[in-house]
Amino acid sequence: MAKIVLYMTVSLDGYVAGPDDSVDAPMGIGGFRLFNWLDRRNDPGPSGQVYAEAMATRAVIAGRRTYELAGRWQGDHHDGVPIFVLTHDVPDEAPPGSVRYVTDAAECAAQALLRAGELDEMELHVVPVLLGAGRRLFDHLPAEVVELEQVRQLTTPDVTHLHYRVHRP
């Protein structure tokens, strides 16, 4: 069975980017601090393990904002796997590489999938830093309790990887 997993790097205070993120500043002010742990993505330790798992996924689902701010990954996120970009407005030009545009979901892929009950698991890379402001990972969710099951935690000095299974109602 295919499953849908959210991989997201987040500051301890819940931000996935600093303030004022844009195409010119894709992680907002100070936000690239979150990606320091990726310096060890090819090491044999926990961060290497988790990164390899992310790179072994067979497809990518992303929101339009992330896609644009990431420079459309130049059409290839990894290994040429299909990239499904959720968007309200399909661009006029043909999508690059393995990208396909999908219009039947809301702006933010992760939120949309969580709200729609489609998200199976989450791997959060929690970085020991407070950003104080920026774009939050968990925002605009319905005020409903969603139970999770923590199935793994891997800790390094740079980052703690927490893996959760989402319980369906």
Add this chain to the structure above:
Amino acid sequence: MAKIVLYMTVSLDGYVAGPDDSVDAPMGIGGFRLFNWLDRRNDPGPSGQVYAEAMATRAVIAGRRTYELAGRWQGDHHDGVPIFVLTHDVPDEAPPGSVRYVTDAAECAAQALLRAGELDEMELHVVPVLLGAGRRLFDHLPAEVVELEQVRQLTTPDVTHLHYRVHRP
């Protein structure tokens, strides 16, 4: 050297209480879910260890809101240690038990201490649940990067205890 440590239970999406918290509903709607892990506070496992540490503190600092919503702890948080309640307006009646009112800090103790650079450490009890709405632990902080050092993590099925040291600028 005395140190100041924040102990706080928080949902994975960053809430310390559900929506509409009040004296009548001190944890807001659904918020008491966060305290399920305390069922094991007297067990020999990690949660018992962390709880015993919290109960070994020699003084308590709390914001006025928390204090009132907790029924003023009937004047004794644990073992008769001093309770410093940060408040703008000192109540007319004498404080109960070991409580002392302190007026020279802002509304929220933890935020105030963090902003003032007085907080030494944080022990966050992260509960595998999304509340979707409520009162956030990290809110209204200045948009400044605060580096932390993760010094311990203890995991149980109910809760993950993450301990951080706050780096001073």
